[in-house]
Structure formats: C-alpha cells, structure tokens
Amino acid sequence: MLKYLVILLDDSAVSYCHYESGKERKLISLEALKSAILFAMKENLNVHIVWPDYELPKDYKEIINGIDHINFADASFAHDADILVANPLDWDNIPEKSVVVVKTGIRDFIEKPEVFLPLLKRVARLNILFEDISVFKDEMVTGFSYALDFLTDAIIEQYKKQNKVQVNILTDRLILDQMNNCNAGDESVTLAPDGQFYVCPAFYFGGEKSVGNPNEGVHIKNSQLFRLDHAPICRNCDAYQCNRCVWLNKQQTLEVNTPGHEQCVICHLERNASKRMLDKIREIGEFLPGKEIPDIDYLDPFEKIEK
Numbered sequence: 001m002l003k004y005l006v007i008l009l010d011d012s013a014v015s016y017c018h019y020e021s022g023k024e025r026k027l028i029s030l031e032a033l034k035s036a037i038l039f040a041m042k043e044n045l046n047v048h049i050v051w052p053d054y055e056l057p058k059d060y061k062e063i064i065n066g067i068d069h070i071n072f073a074d075a076s077f078a079h080d081a082d083i084l085v086a087n088p089l090d091w092d093n094i095p096e097k098s099v100v101v102v103k104t105g106i107r108d109f110i111e112k113p114e115v116f117l118p119l120l121k122r123v124a125r126l127n128i129l130f131e132d133i134s135v136f137k138d139e140m141v142t143g144f145s146y147a148l149d150f151l152t153d154a155i156i157e158q159y160k161k162q163n164k165v166q167v168n169i170l171t172d173r174l175i176l177d178q179m180n181n182c183n184a185g186d187e188s189v190t191l192a193p194d195g196q197f198y199v200c201p202a203f204y205f206g207g208e209k210s211v212g213n214p215n216e217g218v219h220i221k222n223s224q225l226f227r228l229d230h231a232p233i234c235r236n237c238d239a240y241q242c243n244r245c246v247w248l249n250k251q252q253t254l255e256v257n258t259p260g261h262e263q264c265v266i267c268h269l270e271r272n273a274s275k276r277m278l279d280k281i282r283e284i285g286e287f288l289p290g291k292e293i294p295d296i297d298y299l300d301p302f303e304k305i306e307k
Contacts, residue, residue, distance in 0.1 A: 004188035005045040010052035014074040014085045016101050018245050019202035032195035035214035037067050053077040097124040103131045113147040120158050125166040136262040148273035172241035173274035181244035185226030189218050202247035231257040233301050242267035264300045
C-alpha cells in the first residue's frame with residue numbers, strides 16, 4: 001500500500017540514495033507538479049520533495065508549500081531542509097541537530113572511519129550510504145568490521161555525554177523489531193521531472209519504464225514482488241536496518257526481491273556490530289532492557305538456506 005510520494009523537481013536534484021542524478025537541468029513542469037500534489041492529497045500520501053541546487057520560480061514554491069512535505073536538499077545549497085545530503089566540504093556549516101545523509105565508498109569507510117567523528121558531535125542523525133556496494137569483497141570483512149567498531153566506540157563516547165546521536169548502520173538495529181527497508185514500489189513511488197511515475201529515482205535515471213502518472217495512477221507489473229512477504233530470503237532475516245534496495249537487487253541478481261551477496265554481507269556485519277554496541281553500552285549502565293540481538297553463524301542468509 002502506497003504511503004509516500006517522492007517528487008524529483010529536476011534531473012539535477014540532489015541524489016540521496018544509490019543512483020547518480022542527471023548532470024543537465026530539467027525542471028518538472030508546473031502542471032506535472034500540480035497533478036502530483038493533487039494525486040498525493042487524494043491518496044493521502046506523505047510527500048518528499050527532492051530539490052536541485054538553484055532557486056525555483058515563485059509559483060513552484062507556492063504550490064509546494066500548499067502541502068505538508070519533507071525537503072531533501074544538498075547541504076551546500078540549503079541548510080534549512082529537513083534532510084541534508086552532505087560531503088566533507090560542507091560539514092563545518094551544517095546546522096546542529098540536523099539529519100544528514102553522507103554518501104561514501106566502501107574502501108573510504110574502511111580506511112578512514114574517523115572522517116565521521118566531527119558529524120557525530122554535531123548532528124541528530126547520520127545516515128551513511130555506501131554508493132559502491134558492488135565493489136565489496138569477502139576479504140574486506142575484517143576491515144569493514146573494524147571500521148564499524150571504531151564508529152561504535154565514538155558513538156558510545158557521545159552517549160556518555162548525553163548526546164544520543166543516531167547512525168543508521170549501527171543504532172537503528174538497536175531499536176527496530178521488524179524490517180524497515182526502503183520499500184520502493186510497495187510503499188513509495190517517485191514522480192520524475194518527465195511527469196511520470198517510477199519505482200524510485202534509480203529506476204528513472206537507469207532508463208526503466210514508467211509505472212504510471214498522476215492522471216492514470218500507479219500500475220506496477222508483478223507488484224507483489226516488491227513486497228517483503230514475497231521476498232523468500234528477506235522476510236526471515238533479522239538485519240532489520242537493511243535498506244534492501246530494490247534497484248541494487250535488480251542490478252545484482254536480476255530480481256527486485258532478492259538482494260545480492262554483497263548487500264547481505266554488509267548488512268549482517270552492521271547487524272553484528274550493533275550487537276557488540278549493545279553489549280558495550282550495557283557495561284556503562286542499563287540500556288534497552290529486554291532487548292537482545294541473538295548470535296548468528298552466517299553473514300549471508302542464503303548460506304543458512306543452503307544448509
């Protein structure tokens with residue numbers, strides 16, 4: 001059941017997930033924007049607006065401000081957005097207690113986890129997004145685990161100072177008791193600047209077919225495949241913080257409901273690091289009583305199925 005509508009205002013709008021935005025500007029038409037917002041109101045959808053790095057005409061802003069919404073923007077352009085996408089050059093100017101997305105490479109994270117330390121002191125929530133998951137190799141497991149533990153210790157130091165900063169890849173699993181995936185194609189759909197619906201921004205920029213428009217509605221072929229209950233591996237998994245990106249799934253396994261080995265291993269390393277984090281925090285004091293993250297003997301659930 002749809003809950004969210006993502007509206008890309010321009011091809012060059014900031015990328016907050018596993019895709020690259022277009023390099024050329026292509027602003028959505030005013031009529032397409034009006035139709036999308038009317039569709040969201042009729043369907044009672046939460047609207048997420050993804051902004052480009054330039055000022056929009058006044059009439060666009062008036063339409064957008066006519067509905068409750070969440071703004072995604074590049075931190076170097078708009079510091080007052082609800083969710084900021086940032087890189088190291090922006091960090092000194094990010095407002096305190098912001099929600100920030102940082103896209104990074106796997107190797108960069110392994111080699112320099114300390115780059116995130118200034119943000120832990122500044123933001124309310126940090127979402128770390130690995131933009132090159134396909135490069136992950138099994139020989140990186142030790143280095144990746146070390147980087148996670150390094151970040152864990154830094155987060156705990158902030159907790160000692162009563163700064164309860166959230167970091168998606170480590171703290172989310174402490175709180176969740178069920179999957180909290182992206183769910184594009186099931187709970188969310190994206191309106192692109194061409195006025196058409198797509199499963200998510202990556203499907204638009206990746207050249208996939210549209211799945212409808214505001215006038216005709218959303219029509220996704222085999223839509224059940226985008227649901228968790230039709231994902232035989234994921235529905236029994238307890239790496240609840242996993243993004244389970246359907247675009248990455250399709251790229252790696254040709255199936256939107258089946259993650260690749262790399263995505264699964266990374267998320268289970270995060271899950272196990274969250275367990276170690278829980279144990280370390282409890283050495284300081286009582287924390288989430290009754291919450292347990294059980295031990296597992298695999299990193300890819302497919303290994304469990306094979307056994």
